[in-house]
Amino acid sequence: MQYTTKTISSQAPALQLKSVSKKFNDITAIDNLTLEIKKGEIIGLLGPNGAGKSTLIKTILGLVKPDSGSIKVLEFSVPQDTVLVKQHVGYVPEHSSAYEFLTGIEFLDFAGDIFQMEQEEKKKRINEFLKALNLEGREGDMISSYSGGMKKKILIISALMHKPELLLLDEPLNTLDPKSARIIKNLIQQLSQQNVTTIIATHILEIAEAVCSRIAIMYEGKLLALGTMDELRQQAKMPNSGLEDIFLKLTGTEDVQLLVEELTK
Amino acid sequence: MNWKTVYLIVNANRKAYRTIPSAKLRRYYENKLTVYGEYILFCVIGILIGYLVGNFYSASNATLQTTILDGATYVFVSIPTIALLYGVIFTLINKAQQIGIKISAQPIYWFPISWQEHTLASIITSLIGAPLAITLLISSAILTASVFVGLIPLALLTVLALAVSLLLSSVTTEALKILQTRLLGAVTKVAGRGAIYLRLAIMISTMLAFYIIYFVIYSLVYNHGSPIFLFETIANGQKMLWFIPYVWPGMILSTFTNNLGIGTVSFFLATLVLIAGIFFIATYTNTRFGLYELPTIRLSGRTYTPKISLLEKMGFSSIEAALMKKDYKTIIRRPELGVLFVFPIMILVSGFIPFLSGAQSDQSMLLDTIMFFAMITLFPSMWVAGFLGSMLTGLEGSSVWYLFSSPISAKVIVKSKFFFTVFCSLVALLLCGVIGSVIFRPTLLYVAVVLFEAIFLIVTISTVSVAIGIKGADFRGNFPYNRAIKRKESWLHVLMCIATGLGVVAPIVPYVLGLLGSNGMALFPAILIPGYYAYFGLFMSGIIATITTYIFYKIALDNAEQMLAKPETI
Numbered sequence: 001m002q003y004t005t006k007t008i009s010s011q012a013p014a015l016q017l018k019s020v021s022k023k024f025n026d027i028t029a030i031d032n033l034t035l036e037i038k039k040g041e042i043i044g045l046l047g048p049n050g051a052g053k054s055t056l057i058k059t060i061l062g063l064v065k066p067d068s069g070s071i072k073v074l075e076f077s078v079p080q081d082t083v084l085v086k087q088h089v090g091y092v093p094e095h096s097s098a099y100e101f102l103t104g105i106e107f108l109d110f111a112g113d114i115f116q117m118e119q120e121e122k123k124k125r126i127n128e129f130l131k132a133l134n135l136e137g138r139e140g141d142m143i144s145s146y147s148g149g150m151k152k153k154i155l156i157i158s159a160l161m162h163k164p165e166l167l168l169l170d171e172p173l174n175t176l177d178p179k180s181a182r183i184i185k186n187l188i189q190q191l192s193q194q195n196v197t198t199i200i201a202t203h204i205l206e207i208a209e210a211v212c213s214r215i216a217i218m219y220e221g222k223l224l225a226l227g228t229m230d231e232l233r234q235q236a237k238m239p240n241s242g243l244e245d246i247f248l249k250l251t252g253t254e255d256v257q258l259l260v261e262e263l264t265k
Numbered sequence: 266m267n268w269k270t271v272y273l274i275v276n277a278n279r280k281a282y283r284t285i286p287s288a289k290l291r292r293y294y295e296n297k298l299t300v301y302g303e304y305i306l307f308c309v310i311g312i313l314i315g316y317l318v319g320n321f322y323s324a325s326n327a328t329l330q331t332t333i334l335d336g337a338t339y340v341f342v343s344i345p346t347i348a349l350l351y352g353v354i355f356t357l358i359n360k361a362q363q364i365g366i367k368i369s370a371q372p373i374y375w376f377p378i379s380w381q382e383h384t385l386a387s388i389i390t391s392l393i394g395a396p397l398a399i400t401l402l403i404s405s406a407i408l409t410a411s412v413f414v415g416l417i418p419l420a421l422l423t424v425l426a427l428a429v430s431l432l433l434s435s436v437t438t439e440a441l442k443i444l445q446t447r448l449l450g451a452v453t454k455v456a457g458r459g460a461i462y463l464r465l466a467i468m469i470s471t472m473l474a475f476y477i478i479y480f481v482i483y484s485l486v487y488n489h490g491s492p493i494f495l496f497e498t499i500a501n502g503q504k505m506l507w508f509i510p511y512v513w514p515g516m517i518l519s520t521f522t523n524n525l526g527i528g529t530v531s532f533f534l535a536t537l538v539l540i541a542g543i544f545f546i547a548t549y550t551n552t553r554f555g556l557y558e559l560p561t562i563r564l565s566g567r568t569y570t571p572k573i574s575l576l577e578k579m580g581f582s583s584i585e586a587a588l589m590k591k592d593y594k595t596i597i598r599r600p601e602l603g604v605l606f607v608f609p610i611m612i613l614v615s616g617f618i619p620f621l622s623g624a625q626s627d628q629s630m631l632l633d634t635i636m637f638f639a640m641i642t643l644f645p646s647m648w649v650a651g652f653l654g655s656m657l658t659g660l661e662g663s664s665v666w667y668l669f670s671s672p673i674s675a676k677v678i679v680k681s682k683f684f685f686t687v688f689c690s691l692v693a694l695l696l697c698g699v700i701g702s703v704i705f706r707p708t709l710l711y712v713a714v715v716l717f718e719a720i721f722l723i724v725t726i727s728t729v730s731v732a733i734g735i736k737g738a739d740f741r742g743n744f745p746y747n748r749a750i751k752r753k754e755s756w757l758h759v760l761m762c763i764a765t766g767l768g769v770v771a772p773i774v775p776y777v778l779g780l781l782g783s784n785g786m787a788l789f790p791a792i793l794i795p796g797y798y799a800y801f802g803l804f805m806s807g808i809i810a811t812i813t814t815y816i817f818y819k820i821a822l823d824n825a826e827q828m829l830a831k832p833e834t835i
Binding site for chain 2: 024058061063064065079082083084086087089091093097098099100101102103105106109110111112113114115116119120122123126127139140141142
C-alpha cells in the first residue's frame with residue numbers, strides 16, 4: 001500500500017477541534033471542547049488525573065471516536081481519514097509497551113517499515129536516536145528485558161524517527177533520566193522551529209512552563225484555560241504567580257493545605 | 266501459613282485466567298455460572314457415564330458381571346497413576362507458561378505474602394481448569410457406577426487417592442519449576458541468539474515426550490483391542506514398582522483390594538509425607554531462587570543494516586512485510602506457541618501407527634494408504650491455518666495500540682494475517698506431504714487430489730480463521746498468558762472451520778468412496794465412479810473454496826475496519 005499524498009497548506013492550522021464531546025457511559029471525558037492550534041506551536045496539556053487529557057489525545061489520533069463535533073488534523077478529517085492522519089503523526093502513549101518479544105532495534109525497524117521510510121534514512125535516524133538516548137549497545141536485547149525508561153525511549157524514537165508534523169506525547173518524560181529528558185525537551189523546541197506541532201500531556205509543570213508556547217488546562221473534560229503564561233496569569237488574576245498556583249486555582253484544588261491537615265490528623 | 270491469603274492468591278490467579286464475555290470491562294460482574302458451569306457440566310457427564318455403565322452391569326448376566334467387576338477393579342486401581350500422568354502434563358504446561366514472566370513486576374510479590382503461601386497457591390492454581398475438570402468427570406463417573414457395581418468403599422478411596430495423586434503431581438512440578446527456570450536461564454546465557462531456537466526445541470521436545478507416551482499407550486490398546494488391558498498393565502506394573510514413590514497413591518488401592526489394611530494405611534501416610542516433603546523442597550527452592558529473573562536474550566550485537574525482505578521482493582508492501590516478519594518472530598519466540606509446531610509432528614507420528622501393529626493384509630494396507638496419507642497431509646496444514654488465523658490478531662496483546670496508532674488500513678491487516686497464515690500452512694503441507702508420500706507411496710492422481718484439496722482447505726480455513734480471529738480478538742496482556750480469542754468466537758471458529766472444510770471436500774468424497782469401494786472395502790459401497798470424476802470433484806471444490814474465501818475475506822475486512830474504528834472498545 002502506498003500512502004495517498006495530499007499537499008498540506010502551510011497556512012492551515014495543525015489542529016482544529018470544534019465542539020468535540022465524548023462520554024464513557026455516565027463519565028464525560030471531553031465536554032464540548034473547541035480548540036485551534038497553529039503549526040509549530042507546543043501546547044502543554046495539563047489537568048488532574050481523569051481530566052480527559054489522554055482521551056483528548058487519543059481522539060485527535062482517531063483512537064477514540066467522539067460522540068459529537070469535528071476534528072481536523074493537518075486538513076485531514078478525523079475519524080474519516082485516520083490512516084492519513086496517523087501517517088503524519090508521532091504518538092507516544094502513556095502506559096502501553098512495545099512488542100516485548102522483539103528487540104529494541106527490531107521494533108524500530110518494524111516502525112520504520114510501517115511508516116514506509118527509506119532503508120538508509122531509517123538506519124541513519126535509528127542510529128542517531130539510539131546514540132543520543134544512550135541506548136547504544138542495548139538495541140539487540142529483547143524489549144521485555146528493558147527498564148521502564150528504556151521502553152519509553154524506544155517508544156519516543158518510534159514516534160519521532162519518521163519526522164512527523166504533529167507530535168502527540170502523553171507523559172513522554174516520565175521515567176526518563178535527566179539527560180534524555182533534556183534532549184527530548186530541546187528536540188521538541190528545535191522541531192517547533194521547523195513547524196512541527198507538539199501536544200504534550202504532562203503533570204510536570206516545570207516542563208510545561210519551560211517548553212510550551214501555550215498551556216491548556218483541562219478539568220472534567222472541559223478546557224478551563226488556554227494561553228501563554230502571561231495570559232493564564234491574567235485569567236487567574238494572579239499576576240506574579242507560578243504555573244502551579246494558577247493550575248490549582250483554576251482547577252479548584254487550591255485547598256491543598258486543608259486536605260493535608262485532614263490526612264495527618 | 267495464612268489460609269485466607271492462599272485463597273485470595275488462588276482466586277486472583279483464577280480470575281487472571283478467565284475468558285471475558287465482552288471487551289467492555291467497566292462494571293464487570295462475574296457470572297457464577299460461567300465460573301463453575303464447566304465443572305458442573307463435567308460432573309453431569311461423569312454421572313451419566315457412571316449411570317450408563319451401572320445399568321449395563323445390572324442388565325448383564327452373572328458371567329459378564331464378574332468380568333465387568335474385575336475390569337472395574339483394574340480401572341479403579343490404575344486411576345491414581347493415570348491421574349498423576351495427566352496432572353504432571355497439565356501442571357507442567359501451566360508452569361512452563363509462567364517461566365518468562367518478570368516476577369518483580371507482579372503485584373503479589375510486593376505484598377506481604379510468605380513463600381509458603383506463594384508455593385501452596387501456585388500448586389493449587391495449577392490444578393484449576395483441565396485437571397480439575399477431568400478429575401471431577403472421573404470421580405463422578407466412578408462414584409455413580411460404584412453404586413450399581415457394589416464397590417462404594419473402593420470408589421470413595423479411589424477419589425481420595427485421585428486427589429492425593431493430583432496434589433503430588435502439582436507439588437512435583439512446582440519443585441521443578443525453579444529448575445526449569447534456571448535451566449532456561451543458563452541456556453539463554455550461553456546460547457545468545459540460538460536461545461530462541463533452543464527454547465523452542467526444548468518446548469517441543471517436552472510436549473512430544475508426553476505425546477509419545479500417549480502413542481505407546483494407544484498402540485498398547487490398539488494391538489490388544491481392549492482398553493482393560495491397559496488398566497491391567499498399569500495395575501500390575503505399579504505392584505511391581507511399589508518402591509517408586511509416585512505409584513504409592515495407586516498402591517493405596519492395590520493393597521485395599523487385597524485386604525491389606527496396614528498396607529493401605531502405610532501407603533496413604535507415606536504419600537502424605539512425600540507430598541509434605543516435596544512441598545518443603547518447593548518452598549525452599551522458591552524462597553532461595555524464586556525471585557530469579559531470566560537473563561536477557563541478546564539477539565544481535567552486530568551493526569544494524571536494514572534490508573529489503575524477500576516478502577517485499579514478492580510484491581508485498583513494506584507495511585505488509587513488516588507485519589508478517591513481526592508475526593514470524595511472534596510464533597518462534599513465544600514459548601506458549603510451541604503447541605503450533607507440536608500438533609503437526611504428533612499427526613506425523615500417528616501416521617506410523619499402522620506400522621506398529623505388525624503385518625497387515627494388502628487390503629488394510631491400501632486403506633491405511635488412502636486414509637493415513639490424507640490425514641497426515643491435510644490435518645497438520647489445516648491445524649496451522651486454523652490456529653494461526655484465529656490467534657494472530659489476539660496475539661498482538663496489549664501492544665495492539667501500535668497497530669491502532671499507526672497508518673495501517675484494515676486491508677493491510679487482513680492481507681498480512683491471511684498470507685502469513687497461508688504461507689505457514691503451505692510449509693506444513695509441503696513437509697507433511699513429502700513425508701506422507703515417502704511412507705505410503707500413493708498413486709500420482711491420489712497425491713494430486715489430496716494436495717489440491719489441501720490447498721483449497723488452507724485458503725478457506727485461513728480466511729475463515731482470520732475473519733473470526735479479528736472479530737473475537739482478546740488483547741488482554743500476557744499474564745498468565747494471552748488467550749488471543751474470546752470463548753464465544755473460539756467455538757464459532759471451530760464450527761465454521763468444520764462446516765466450510767466439509768463443504769470444500771464434499772465434491773471429492775464420492776471419488777474417495779469409489780476408490781475404497783472399488784478396492785473391495787467391505788464398509789464402502791462399490792459405487793462406480795468414472796475416472797474423470799476426480800477432476801470434476803477438484804474443480805467443484807475449487808469453486809466452493811473460492812466463493813467461501815471471497816465471502817470470508819470480505820467479512821474479515823469488515824471486522825478489521827470495525828476493530829480499527831473502535832479501538833476504545835477493545
